[in-house]
Amino acid sequence: xxxxxxxxxxxxxxxxxxxxxxxxxxxxxxxxxxxxxxxxxxxxxxxxxxxxxxxxxxxxxxxxxxxxxxxxxxxxxxxxxxxxxxxxxxxxxxxxxxxxxxxxxxxxxxxxxxxxxxxxxxxxxxxxxxxxxxxxxxxxxxxxxxxxxxxxxxxxxxxxxxxxxxxxxxxxxxxxxxxxxxxxxxxxxxxxxxxxxxxxxxxxxxxxxxxx
Numbered sequence: 001x002x003x004x005x006x007x008x009x010x011x012x013x014x015x016x017x018x019x020x021x022x023x024x025x026x027x028x029x030x031x032x033x034x035x036x037x038x039x040x041x042x043x044x045x046x047x048x049x050x051x052x053x054x055x056x057x058x059x060x061x062x063x064x065x066x067x068x069x070x071x072x073x074x075x076x077x078x079x080x081x082x083x084x085x086x087x088x089x090x091x092x093x094x095x096x097x098x099x100x101x102x103x104x105x106x107x108x109x110x111x112x113x114x115x116x117x118x119x120x121x122x123x124x125x126x127x128x129x130x131x132x133x134x135x136x137x138x139x140x141x142x143x144x145x146x147x148x149x150x151x152x153x154x155x156x157x158x159x160x161x162x163x164x165x166x167x168x169x170x171x172x173x174x175x176x177x178x179x180x181x182x183x184x185x186x187x188x189x190x191x192x193x194x195x196x197x198x199x200x201x202x203x204x205x206x207x208x209x210x211x212x
Contacts, residue, residue: 009071018081019074019091020065028104034063034088039109042067044096044129045116049077051192052112056089058190062109064089067096096129096137103141111138113150115194118157130161135168139212147173151207153198158206170210179205 013019020026020033031037039062043052046066056064066089068074074093081089094102116129126133130150138148148170152158158177165172176182179189180199185207191199199205 009075012075013071013078013093016078016091018078018085018089019093023092023094023102024098027102028107030063030065030103030107033090036063038063038088040065040103040107041110041112042103042108043112043114044099045069045114046077046091047073047114048193049074049080049091051114051190052089053077053080053084053086054190056086057084060088062088066091067094067099069093069095096134100137100140105140106143106146108141109143109146111142111146111148113148114192115152115198116150116157118152118154120156125160128157128160130157130164132164132168135164135170139169142212145211147209147211149207149209151179151192151195151205153194153203153205155206158208161208165210170212173209173211175206175208177204177206179207 014021026033030040041055041062042065044067046052046068049066052064052066066077068077068091071093074091077091092102113129119125119127125131128134150161162172174185176185179185195205
């Protein structure tokens, strides 16, 4: 379970240079934030930051934005950045529902969704990050040839995510129901904290890559 209550976490985040504090003001001008026209890729629900920090380290010519809702979790990512700063990565503390207020049309090259909250109750389906409601939001900010990569250990959430594609007008490019035994899709795979934990327990990891 994610840590949500660390005293002073919001104050520490507010003082961090690694966090964009008024992201709405940069809509359509993220290249100016990074000082380059490199592609911009975002992770929604970055957790403690292991995944996106490794991507940023391995791909210095690509710019990354990590988005996290919970202050105490984002704080862990900030602490990692303080220990190992990266010039091509910034963080935002925000709810994913506000994504279209932060990025302009076609401004994002790729979106990563990793081990998202499954919101298991049916009445909360619209809150699931691979839902058709969120796919519509992603459609607004992704380039025409942009893709979404989604990983989870939750079979029910993965089935739901697949069922949402056709109604939302998205197409399945690649998928696996056992990522760590799929040589092609494991190529260049970067693990998250949750992925390492769940796969070590023998749980299969589900993944898809989708486009419009």
